[in-house]
Amino acid sequence: MPSITYIYIAFAVLIIGLILSAILINRKQSINVLPPI
Structure with missing residues (x-):
């Protein structure tokens, strides 16, 4: 039964x-949340 696989x-x-x-x-969210240096 290849269809199931x-x-x-x-x-x-x-x-x-x-x-x-x-x-x-x-x-991306964590990078955006981090404050800019």
Whole structure:
């Protein structure tokens, strides 16, 4: 049943993308929050 494996791979890729985007957003927010030197 390759269709189920493809669905699981698609979900894994989506979850990894969401995690990476959240990390990038957190980094941008932390950089913006830090006061300029």
